Amino acid sequence: MLWLLLLQVLASCLWLGHSEVVMPFASCPQFFYGGTPPNNVLEPKKPAWICQRYRNSYHFATLYDRDGRIPVYSAYIYQPGSGIGPESVWFVEPQLISKNNLKDMETELFLIENYDFTPDQIKQSQAVDDDYSHLLGLSRGRLNPSGHHNSTDSRTATFTLTNVVPMDKSLYIGQWNVYEFRTMPEKSKGCTTTYVITGAVPGNTTVAEGRVNRPSHIWSAACCLVGTQPKKAWGAIADNYQNQLEVLSLGELENRLRGHYGATEVTLFKNACPRE
Template sequence: MLWLLLLQVLASCLWLGHSEVVTSFESCPQFFYEETTPHEALTPQNAAWICQRYNNQYHFATLYDRNRRIPVYSAYIYEAACDEVTTPESWWFVEPQLITLFPKMKRESIILEQHLFTLEQIKESQAVVEDYSNLIGLVRGHLNPSGHHRSDDSKLATFTLTNIVPQDSSVNKGAWKKYEMATMAEKSKGCRTTYVITGAVPGNDYVAGGRVNKPSHIWSAACCVMGEEYMKAWAVIAENDKNEAQDLTLGELEERLTKFYGGQDITLFHDDCPRE
């Protein structure tokens, strides 16, 4: 019992003394082509820059909206499509770093069992397992899917609720899955490195009693490095209530996002990535 008390005291001290997270991706710039991040117009009012860390290694990067409790985007390096991973309902990770200076994702159930933080403390800045437990017509939609990674650690790292949005079940299992598993594999042939940024446009509806935003659209863009001087890029967008995914050029997606985000010119990748 003494060690539990000491852990609670330590967590409380960290909670009071350090309530901020980093304000850039300086610890994980490798997930962005030429270390160039998307335009700041995508940054929400109460943002968190998360270098997603599991087993002492960074696996991808996420810009997270703490007010809407959904990711704005996740950035990663695509690997040849592999089998997806499924996890039990209670297995999902949350991010203690949204509460205090603790850089590693941790399972929500373990945090609560070890009395590191209360559920109320976790819920203040992010979605929790119960927020996704009674969805109707919606599922947990990965922005960075486990099937785009080869190693077990990278696959498991995608199962953090900071990489998840409420996604229409029909598009998740239909057009979007086809894009993730078939279209990406086809388009990335010949690529030496494929940088991917997948995001969600905030919508007007909420789930979980108003806690978690339901995005109006899900989008993804890729910048493929094929050689020293040859590159290609592509993009896709889907409305979050229709089983359809529209193929776009990178430039077309950026134009679409510019309209969604109030007219500020949005760029997702370094200028070297072709827009047409």
């Protein structure tokens, strides 16, 4: 019986293909404090654990919802720098399409022209550029923003649609932008390393003719290390229908998410990160 169980596990791994959709983030634990992702309360029915890879390097990690076609969260290390990414280029993840050996994010056109994927194959389990081309009052809200990275490749890697949710436009250019580029620099002063997890609570409405979920809330959490010791942590949450945002303690954010998910416990970081 044990041999049969091991055989089933091996078969499941092979079914996923030789790709960077891994469980749970086996190739990129470095983007989580202590190598520990959030607990499984946030996992959707059809999850994909993506080690986001561009130009042969890992840049962040994303838990993706194949049904809702949005990221549940993206995790990264906060290293702000100047410069922006390729505003006119958006990537998709070939590892979400079918069994293949492609590990790096690519554009839809590249996959169609070079690997004979069809548009229908590409968009089956993920959002595509056309899903975000005709939104009204909404923006392509990147959970992991390019401005939180200090290398060209890392900034470019944030322009994958598996890192994007439909975000209220006034929020995206308003209070969320203030949090990303004013609050984060202020709060992370003195931190040797700052781990960030930014996510979206699935909502009850959709866009793009029902293909893409519109989250009800956007949230972010950070754990600041001085040397190797966690010294402080914080969170933020915003209603995805208005330009308002609250900055909270990590414990308060986890409690809010517990309510939104109907869960008994939400743990975003290991317990060493302060909750108050």
